[in-house]
Amino acid sequence: MSTQILHVTSRDNPALVRLRKLTADAGGYRKTGSVWIEGDHLLRAALQRGWQPALVVLTEAAMQDTTLAALVESAPRALVVPTALFKGLSGLESPAQIGAELTLPAAPAIDAHAASVVLDRLQDAGNVGAILRSAAAFGVRQVLALKGTAALWSPKVLRAGQGAHFGLRLVEGLAADDLAALAVPMVATSSHTEHVLHRVALPKPCAWVMGHEGQGVSPVLMARCALTVGIPQPGGEESLNVAAAAAICLYESARQQG
Known part of the structure; x- marks a missing residue:
């Protein structure tokens, strides 16, 4: 898969504006059908289970880290942003350097026989x-x-x-x-x-x-x-x-x- 990589320096970028709204609302995913995950641990866990992110966002510093930069290839689009812009998406005191937007599947029905x-x-x-x-x-x-x-x-x-x-x-x-x-x-x-x-x-x-x-x-x-x-x-x-x-x-x- 060829990933489209865009370097973004403006906080008014439409994707960043959308993601900030999503991260500010705990139940925002119910309206958008997508969810923001922060950190390479969660992203790797999603990939291991067969999930494909719609968008990866990472800092300029993360792009210089080969292990983090490799995760860019998991999505069709990636935004590379300054650390200050990434902090605007983070709910952590010490923000991670990478995150991703995942599209949620349709809500499943109850499996009657499952533990x-x-x-x-x-x-x-x-x-x-x-x-x-x-x-x-x-x-x-x-x-x-x-x-x-x-x-x-x-x-x-x-x-x-x-x-x-x-x-x-x-x-x-x-x-x-x-x-x-x-x-x-x-x-x-x-x-x-x-x-x-x-x-x-x-x-x-x-x-x-x-x-x-x-x-x-x-x-x-x-x-x-x-x-x-x-x-x-x-x-x-x-x-x-x-x-x-x-x-x-x-x-x-x-x-x-x-």
Whole structure:
């Protein structure tokens, strides 16, 4: 593929103006159908999963780095910009030297039979990204986010996910009733159950429901769960961070499946 490389020095360049608007709005990708990813780690993770960027943007300094400059060839277009212009696209205190715009595929339908994680109104982008990362690590390929959950493709969730997004089936904006499409049983954690996580036979596969950081799983979703389990906490803490709880539950599912 031949890449068109353009050196840009004006912040009024139409592509840069568009990308600044995209990066300023956590849910902007829902309007544009594209997402900005920053840093060579995320770009390499996308490429490894078969994604092709529509546009690569890198600093003049990055263009002198052979390993970063080689990533330009992954896109049909590339913009080379001064560091000051790149900072305008960055949400980091220490901006990366390269980023890319990816075109998102059409929103997939729910896979009724897939092992899944259900996110019930999780607010913290770091928690959401960490759960996506755990899901990918433990072989759960579908994440279903209910309305009120942090935007899955927002810059903060992308950074916390560390590339997990590109190997997952992500469906967001769902209502509780949409989960009726799942054919696998839903499982939630609870402090009011006699079932202990590592002592109960978990459904294979299942959909783990992770609830709001303060309110937990909604009563409506809890009523839909086929099983609730408790995570032993011998240290006596009242509860675990939701991302930590998700990692423990997904590990136990993977362990029981051998």
